[in-house]
Amino acid sequence: MSVDSPATSRRLRDRLGARFTFLSDPGGLLLDALNIRHRGAKEGRDIAFPTAILVDRRGSARWVYESETYRQRAEPETIFAAIRAMNTP
Amino acid sequence: MLWVSWLLILACYGWFILGAMGSGPPIGHDEFIHARVPWRALGFVWLGAGLGLAALAKRRTLLSATSFGLQVLLVAFFSSYFLQGSFLPDHAVALEVGDAFPSYALLDQDEVVHSRDSNEPREPELYIFYRGDW
Incomplete structure (x- = not known):
């Protein structure tokens, strides 16, 4: 986006x-x-x-990442951990 | 002294170029990707420019002057790259965990409309807001 x-x-x-x-x-x-x-x-x-937001099936934010600089990004491991946490009942 | 100043500056540029390509050795990779401002690298290039200035003060030749002028340009670019965008204004995303993601209707890269209604159930999605191509 x-x-x-x-x-x-x-x-x-x-x-x-x-x-x-x-x-x-x-x-x-x-x-x-x-x-x-x-x-x-x-x-x-x-x-x-720079921002990243994980949204679940109901349309609710489950993870919100805000960067402190334009060079920083959420690491793939961090994103996958957020997805795993979302999928864990 | 002159060659030491160049060594410092060129070593930092090597780190910068390899880090930007994402293909360099992992030396300093964390600092390149994670540090808000890589002060250590900036310190090295500024030290390099300082030594270049000292070399010029010691030997006032055309070569030293040209060398120092070039170093100033390189150090200015290096510094502006890392300092610009490293101090974002204070802001807070107006969305907390548990809040509904806003509704939207926007075009994708193929000019196809994608829309989202806050109440509509669908597969989970990851939204990444970036500064755009540059």
Whole structure:
């Protein structure tokens, strides 16, 4: 999920060979709903604060990750642990 | 002194390039990926530039001046890369564990509409918000 246009996302997906969905939120509507709009952060454009959210079958957030910098990302092990915790009854 | 200054700066660039490619040796990998600001690497390049300046003060030749000018450019880029975006403004995601994910209707990379109704049951999903391509 980013503020990039679908065309930009398509180029990125093709470059990475990724198979997941790239959603475009150019107006930042979802960013505002989540309070993660970083104003003027990328050459004057608004972008998202780096964030990851795991949502369960009922639509509830089960894990929320906020990064402290643009270089930091949630490690795959951390994400898999959150998924395992969600799937554990 | 001049060659030591270059060694420090080029070693940090090597670490930077290999880390960015994700293919380098794991030396300092944690710092590259996890550190809010990799102060140790920044300290090395700044020390390198300091030694370059000291070399220039000792021998005021065209070579020393050119070398130091180049070092300043390299150190400025290195510093701006790591310091920019490393101090995000205070913010808090307006969503806590247990809250309903907001409804949306957005286009994907193929311009297909994806929508979510907060009350609609469906397979679990992982949303990753990133800064966009650059």
